[in-house]
Structure formats: C-alpha cells, structure tokens
Amino acid sequence: xxxxDTLSSAExxxxxSSIVRIYVCGVTVYDESHVGHARTxxxxxxxxxxxxxxxxxxxxxxxxxxxxxxxIDRAKAENVSADTISTKYISSYFDGFDKLxxxxxxxxxxxxxxxxxxxxxxxxxxxKDYAYVSKNGVYxxxxxxxxxxxxxxxxxxxxxxxxxxxxxxxxRDPLDFALWKFVDDEPRWESPWGYGRPGWHIECSAMSLKxxxxxxxxxxxxxxxxxxxxxxxxxxxxxxxGENFAKIWMHVGMVTINGEKMSKSLGNxxxxxxxxxxxxxxxxxxxxxxxxxxxxxxxxxDMLKETITKWRQVENCYVELxxxxxxxxxxxPESLDSxxxxxxxxxxxxxxxxxxxxxxxxxxxxxxxxxxxNEVNNMAAxxxxxxxxxxxxxxxxxxMLEVLGLKIMEPIHEESVRIYELITKxxxxxxxxxxxxxxxxxxxxxxxxxxxxxxxxxTLWIKQEKIGVGN
Numbered sequence: 001x002x003x004x005d006t007l008s009s010a011e012x013x014x015x016x017s018s019i020v021r022i023y024v025c026g027v028t029v030y031d032e033s034h035v036g037h038a039r040t041x042x043x044x045x046x047x048x049x050x051x052x053x054x055x056x057x058x059x060x061x062x063x064x065x066x067x068x069x070x071x072i073d074r075a076k077a078e079n080v081s082a083d084t085i086s087t088k089y090i091s092s093y094f095d096g097f098d099k100l101x102x103x104x105x106x107x108x109x110x111x112x113x114x115x116x117x118x119x120x121x122x123x124x125x126x127x128k129d130y131a132y133v134s135k136n137g138v139y140x141x142x143x144x145x146x147x148x149x150x151x152x153x154x155x156x157x158x159x160x161x162x163x164x165x166x167x168x169x170x171x172r173d174p175l176d177f178a179l180w181k182f183v184d185d186e187p188r189w190e191s192p193w194g195y196g197r198p199g200w201h202i203e204c205s206a207m208s209l210k211x212x213x214x215x216x217x218x219x220x221x222x223x224x225x226x227x228x229x230x231x232x233x234x235x236x237x238x239x240x241x242g243e244n245f246a247k248i249w250m251h252v253g254m255v256t257i258n259g260e261k262m263s264k265s266l267g268n269x270x271x272x273x274x275x276x277x278x279x280x281x282x283x284x285x286x287x288x289x290x291x292x293x294x295x296x297x298x299x300x301x302d303m304l305k306e307t308i309t310k311w312r313q314v315e316n317c318y319v320e321l322x323x324x325x326x327x328x329x330x331x332x333p334e335s336l337d338s339x340x341x342x343x344x345x346x347x348x349x350x351x352x353x354x355x356x357x358x359x360x361x362x363x364x365x366x367x368x369x370x371x372x373x374n375e376v377n378n379m380a381a382x383x384x385x386x387x388x389x390x391x392x393x394x395x396x397x398x399x400m401l402e403v404l405g406l407k408i409m410e411p412i413h414e415e416s417v418r419i420y421e422l423i424t425k426x427x428x429x430x431x432x433x434x435x436x437x438x439x440x441x442x443x444x445x446x447x448x449x450x451x452x453x454x455x456x457x458x459t460l461w462i463k464q465e466k467i468g469v470g471n
Contacts, residue, residue, distance in 0.1 A: 219246035
C-alpha cells in the first residue's frame with residue numbers, strides 16, 4: 001500500500017509486515033466538533049478498517065488537547081473550571097463520533113494526564129541546548145534544528161518576515177516557539193522552571209512518543225496542522241530522540257463552504273450534531289469519502305441530497321441480497337452463470353482494494369462498491385436475484401460496507417413482527433382486490449419508515465434510515 005507523504009512530497013510504501021502505528025491529532029475540546037473534524041476522523045477510521053480487513057496488526061492513538069487558551073477562555077466566560085469544559089466536550093465528541101460509526105481508538109491520551117512526560121521532554125531539550133529558559137517560559141531554539149521547514153517547505157527567511165510569527169521580546173529568535181509557558185492562573189503545574197502550562201506542540205510529541213515510540217508508521221491530521229503544529233513536532237521530537245519522528249505524514253484536506261475554509265472564527269461551521277440530525281451517519285461518511293482525502297471538499301446540500309438517493313440504492317441492494325428468490329429460474333440468463341459472475345466479483349473486489357492501496361483513493365473505491373449495488377438492483381428489477389446470486393455478491397458487499405464504515409439500519413424484533421403482520425394483512429387485501437385498504441397499510445408502513453418492494457410473488461421491505469428530519 002502506498003500513501004502520499006507530505007514530508008517527501010511523494011508516495012511511500014506503508015510497511016504492514018509487523019504492526020502499523022498511527023497517531024492522529026485529535027480535537028481541542030473547547031466547543032462542539034464540526035464536519036471538518038469529522039472528515040479527518042472518518043478518513044483515518046476508514047484507513048484503519050481497511051488495514052484491519054487485510055489482516056494488519058494496528059495500534060491507533062488519537063489524543064485530546066484538553067489544556068489550551070481557548071478552553072481556559074471558555075471556562076472563564078462560563079465561570080466554570082477548564083476541566084468542566086474539556087470533560088463536557090470530550091463526552092460530546094464520543095456521542096457524535098460513536099453515532100458516525102467511528103471505531104474507538106486504542107487509546108485517547110489527554111494532555112493534562114501527560115504533564116510529567118512533557119516536562120521530561122523539555123528538560124532533555126534544555127540539556128541538549130535545543131531549548132532555553134526566558135522570562136515568559138521555555139522556548140525551542142529553531143535555529144538549532146537545521147532541517148526546520150522540511151515538512152511545510154517553508155524557508156526560515158520567509159517565516160521571519162511573515163505575519164504568522166508571534167512577537168515576543170523575550171525570545172532569542174522570532175521563530176522560537178513555546179515548550180512551557182509561565183502563568184499565574186489555573187490550570188497550571190509545577191516544573192523545574194516555575195509554574196506554568198505546556199505549549200501545544202509539546203503535547204503531541206510527548207504522547208505520540210510515549211505510546212508509539214520513534215519512527216512510527218503514520219502521523220496524521222488535517223492539512224491546517226502542517227504548519228506550525230506538525231513542523232514544530234518534528235523539530236522538538238527529532239532533537240529529543242535523535243531519530244526520525246514518523247515514516248509517513250498523511251494530511252486530510254479541509255471541508256469548505258462556498259469555497260471558504262470551515263472554521264469557528266468565520267462562524268460558518270456545521271457541527272457534528274447538526275449534520276447527524278440533518279443527514280444521518282451514512283450520508284456524512286459517504287460525503288467525507290467522496291473525494292480524494294488530500295483535497296478539499298465543499299459542503300454542498302445538493303451533493304448531500306444526491307447522496308441520499310445513492311444510499312437508498314444501497315439499502316435496496318442489501319434487502320434484495322438478504323431475501324433472494326429461493327427457486328432457480330430454468331430460464332436464467334447466461335450472464336448469471338457462475339463462470340461469468342465469479343470473475344466479475346473478483347474484479348470488483350480487486351478494484352476496490354487496489355483503489356485503497358493506491359494513496360487511499362476512497363472515491364475510486366466507492367465507484368467499485370456502487371458497481372455491485374447497481375448490478376444487484378438491476379438484477380432485482382428482472383427477478384434474477386436468486387440464492388445463487390446472493391451467495392456470490394453478499395459476502396463482498398458486506399465486507400465493503402464494513403471497510404467504509406457504513407451501517408444499514410436493522411429494526412428491533414418487536415417492530416419486525418408488527419411489520420410482517422401489516423404486510424400479511426396488505427397482501428390479503430391485494431388478493432381480495434381491496435386496493436384502497438392495501439394502500440392505507442402501505443401508508444401506515446411508510447410512516448414507520450418502512451418501504452415496500454413488490455415482486456411478482458412476494459413483497460420485500462426496507463426499514464429506511466431517517467434522513468433530513470433535523471433542523
């Protein structure tokens with residue numbers, strides 16, 4: 001499998017021979033997560049699912065930044081502790097992303113639980129003369145790391161002149177960044193240099209090195225983290241360990257609205273709760289995987305509405321494969337012969353996997369998945385989805401669903417019993433040519449979210465996921 005590495009600006013082979021260790025920079029928990037966060041998390045969740053489907057051993061770590069000026073400012077504004085704010089939004093995160101069918105990481109380290117590791121890392125950098133103590137805190141000396149800028153491809157001269165550089169007269173160099181900030185207010189921790197809080201960048205270095213060690217396989221996050229966050233992580237981590245920090249740097253493109261970056265500062269975000277209530281988990285996952293992960297995608301309601309139609313086709317395909325025709329037709333078309341169908345299934349599977357192995361091209365993989373969906377629905381329209389066909393298509397259909405993290409709604413037992421009772425009653429009315437009464441039952445079922453599929457000798461039903469019922 002090859003993945004584009006931001007550092008080398010080239011596709012690199014991912015070594016899956018032993019264990020694949022992935023560290024994803026998680027959210028800063030001061031507010032609700034939005035669909036931009038969701039895209040990054042869903043991309044890495046799907047990558048993990050695919051690797052696991054290939055039998056790869058995984059270690060997947062995703063942190064929470066739970067100490068940050070934004071959290072502290074929010075806490076002051078609400079007159080509560082910073083811990084109260086971070087706890088609230090961590091809980092909200094899990095609620096939203098569990099609904100999005102995102103698998104839980106192996107660990108979710110919090111910055112506040114790793115202060116000791118951060119202090120030890122800073123101590124080491126001071127001892128090696130890569131960092132120094134100033135009036136306002138401890139800073140990393142960027143000039144000491146000769147490869148600074150190698151990830152973002154930014155030149156030091158340009159950075160010095162750039163508007164991003166923070167002005168602080170206590171720093172030796174305007175590019176130097178904080179490892180430890182001296183503060184008087186809570187939250188703060190004792191350190192050898194005085195009470196303070198960690199800098200943002202040191203948090204991820206300390207946690208990733210603790211849980212994954214140096215030179216782990218993939219370090220990931222959104223493209224907006226390339227500079228300064230990931231650039232600074234590389235500098236301090238490689239100076240600390242003397243080793244390569246990560247083998248592959250994988251970055252996910254932003255979600256835009258009308259071509260503008262989605263961000264809280266612009267006030268144009270769509271929260272995870274909002275998009276879930278409006279579109280549901282499967283539509284959001286399909287949207288987030290619809291384009292190449294490294295490119296931006298635009299949040300478009302028209303596109304999401306089109307995706308609903310595609311999802312209905314998936315639901316239809318699933319129910320047809322689950323309830324095939326029991327008796328083989330003696331006039332089965334030659335196109336359904338095993339000698340023709342089996343190679344096609346093998347090809348769809350190969351195309352799906354090849355797309356994901358080629359820089360994780362989920363858009364191309366989805367095309368392969370929908371080839372199966374469309375083909376099955378075509379056969380269903382001609383009464384050709386037999387047990388023979390189902391046995392060939394259903395296993396690969398389910399495997400692709402699992403990799404993509406898509407989940408078809410299954411009704412509870414009591415509801416299924418009631419649905420079958422109503423369908424039986426409707427069939428009796430139809431046999432008696434009482435079509436008005438039969439239509440009334442169909443409408444009753446539709447209010448329950450149940451759609452009927454009438455075949456020549458039977459009626460199938462789908463419990464559809466509710467979509468578009470929110471704000």
